[in-house]
Amino acid sequence: MNNHTLEQHLAEADQPVKDFMADLLETLGKKITDNQDPKLALRYFGAQLEIKLVNFEGQYDQRQL
Incomplete structure (x- = not known):
């Protein structure tokens, strides 16, 4: 799934x-x-996921840090 x-x-x-x-x-x-x-970090159905905010339209951009 893309x-x-x-x-x-x-x-x-x-x-x-x-x-x-x-x-x-x-x-x-x-x-x-x-x-x-x-x-x-979330655990769901046996999977451990990490969700990271990279960019939020003009409010935050990790790439500019």
Whole structure:
């Protein structure tokens, strides 16, 4: 599954998924405000995932640090 497909699924997702994504972005944004690395580790169905904010349209860009 490629990124375009994942983004399309998110755009068409039900409200609970959109709420989860909003909470995720809010949490990562708070980490930036607190001068912490904007990443989270999640465990789901036996997988360990790491989600890291790299860019947020004019608000944050890790590549410019």
